[in-house]
Amino acid sequence: MQKLLVEGGLRLGGRVEIAGAKNAVLKLMAATLLGKGTFQIRNVPMIKDVFTMQGMLSSLGPKISLANNVMEIKVDELSGDATSKLVQQMRASIQVLGPLLARLGKVTISLPGGCAIGDRPIDLHLDNLEKLGARFFYDNGYIVGEATQLVGTELVLSYPSVGATENLMMAACLAEGTTIIRRAAKEPEIVDLQNFLNKMGARVVGAGTETIRIDGVKSLHETEFSVSPDRIEAGTFVIAGAITGDEIEIENVESKHLESLLVVLKNCNVHFTVEKKRIVIHQRRKPLTGTNIVTGPYPAFPTDLQPQFTALMTVAKGNSEIKETVYNNRFQHAIELQKMGANITLNSSSARITGVEKLVGTSVTAADLRGGAALVVAALVADGITEISGVEHIDRGYENFEHKLNALGAKVWRQ
Numbered sequence: 001m002q003k004l005l006v007e008g009g010l011r012l013g014g015r016v017e018i019a020g021a022k023n024a025v026l027k028l029m030a031a032t033l034l035g036k037g038t039f040q041i042r043n044v045p046m047i048k049d050v051f052t053m054q055g056m057l058s059s060l061g062p063k064i065s066l067a068n069n070v071m072e073i074k075v076d077e078l079s080g081d082a083t084s085k086l087v088q089q090m091r092a093s094i095q096v097l098g099p100l101l102a103r104l105g106k107v108t109i110s111l112p113g114g115c116a117i118g119d120r121p122i123d124l125h126l127d128n129l130e131k132l133g134a135r136f137f138y139d140n141g142y143i144v145g146e147a148t149q150l151v152g153t154e155l156v157l158s159y160p161s162v163g164a165t166e167n168l169m170m171a172a173c174l175a176e177g178t179t180i181i182r183r184a185a186k187e188p189e190i191v192d193l194q195n196f197l198n199k200m201g202a203r204v205v206g207a208g209t210e211t212i213r214i215d216g217v218k219s220l221h222e223t224e225f226s227v228s229p230d231r232i233e234a235g236t237f238v239i240a241g242a243i244t245g246d247e248i249e250i251e252n253v254e255s256k257h258l259e260s261l262l263v264v265l266k267n268c269n270v271h272f273t274v275e276k277k278r279i280v281i282h283q284r285r286k287p288l289t290g291t292n293i294v295t296g297p298y299p300a301f302p303t304d305l306q307p308q309f310t311a312l313m314t315v316a317k318g319n320s321e322i323k324e325t326v327y328n329n330r331f332q333h334a335i336e337l338q339k340m341g342a343n344i345t346l347n348s349s350s351a352r353i354t355g356v357e358k359l360v361g362t363s364v365t366a367a368d369l370r371g372g373a374a375l376v377v378a379a380l381v382a383d384g385i386t387e388i389s390g391v392e393h394i395d396r397g398y399e400n401f402e403h404k405l406n407a408l409g410a411k412v413w414r415q
């Protein structure tokens with residue numbers, strides 16, 4: 001297994017260009033199953049999760065090509081057998097459930113995998129698809145779903161789950177009549193999905209608010225689309241600039257998607273300028289200070305930036321508290337940061353941190369995607385070399401991560 005090595009203490013500077021959003025593109029790919037024809041998706045990040053989804057969708061029939069961040073998906077006849085090993089590798093593979101049910105009326109799917117960051121049930125997906133008329137049963141470890149004709153109705157989510165909102169939106173596009181999703185998730189990636197579905201001929205309004213209305217249509221057609229920037233990748237580079245205290249320009253970012261992070265960084269004395277599509281982190285003027293955050297569904301502080309922010313707080317003056325409300329086991333990175341000299345007291349859903357003067361490079365292990373990014377961020381300011389195992393997690397979600405960091409002046413390499 002490869003390791004990522006990071007030499008700490010180097011000055012960063014320059015520009016970094018943000019790729020398309022992982023959590024948007026995976027759902028757009030799934031949405032193509034609702035239609036027929038050739039779909040072109042641009043600004044596709046070249047990351048492992050996209051390749052896994054490509055393999056998984058191909059196993060259902062579509063022919064997919066991907067080069068230079070442009071993906072072409074040709075959808076014609078489909079199979080409802082989503083039991084390939086790839087399904088188990090990625091949480092987002094559950095997103096084919098809604099489209100396949102709506103399009104074929106029958107689907108067999110493995111339980112999805114993904115990052116080990118806590119319990120990740122799919123009850124909200126299944127219960128609400130049942131309210132649209134689907135039936136589910138377990139067979140030999142697989143979930144089998146059937147629906148002769150989905151029928152729109154009012155759905156009230158007990159929690160604004162991103163994946164459940166998206167699955168229901170997609171299924172409802174081909175349902176008879178109108179579906180209203182209340183307490184829907186409001187993440188920007190859901191707005192991308194709405195825009196994509198509408199370009200396919202769907203009738204969806206309200207994404208980005210807590211009520212989404214879908215008027216069912218008979219069929220959907222091919223289209224083209226460009227994916228919005230990845231707010232989590234952008235946030236990771238913002239935090240990299242904040243921790244090193246160096247000037248970094250982050251280009252091709254939807255700054256308003258990062259408001260919750262930027263508000264908190266201001267409280268920590270991070271100095272930056274924000275334009276619509278660009279964030280510049282300026283050289284540190286005052287010492288970085290600790291603060292408290294609570295993660296939550298958008299527009300609250302994103303759980304996917306919690307690990308990187310935790311890394312930042314380990315070297316901030318004073319005390320901080322990080323409360324994780326979205327997942328029940330998302331602090332493995334904190335244990336690794338302790339090995340680097342961080343002063344963190346953990347309990348099940350929160351971390352109390354007292355900032356230290358210096359972190360120290362050592363051998364650490366990334367247990368999940370964003371936790372891995374947090375270790376890289378910490379390593380940028382650690383004394384000496386940090387050796388990070390579990391790089392395969394980082395590769396799931398960051399395009400050319402070390403190349404982008406090295407272009408900014410860092411020294412990151414694989415071994």
Ligand code: UD1
Binds near residue numbers: 023160162328
């Ligand atoms: C998506 C993102 C992930 C991000 C998360 C929250 C993708 C591919 N992944 O994941 O990076 O961390 O949103 O912003 O887009 N839950 C249930 N039952 C369900 C569904 C979810 O209890 O049926 C719980 C989960 O266990 C979790 C919480 O709800 O504790 C949030 O999950 P959800 O919003 O569904 O996240 P994902 O769509 O899986």
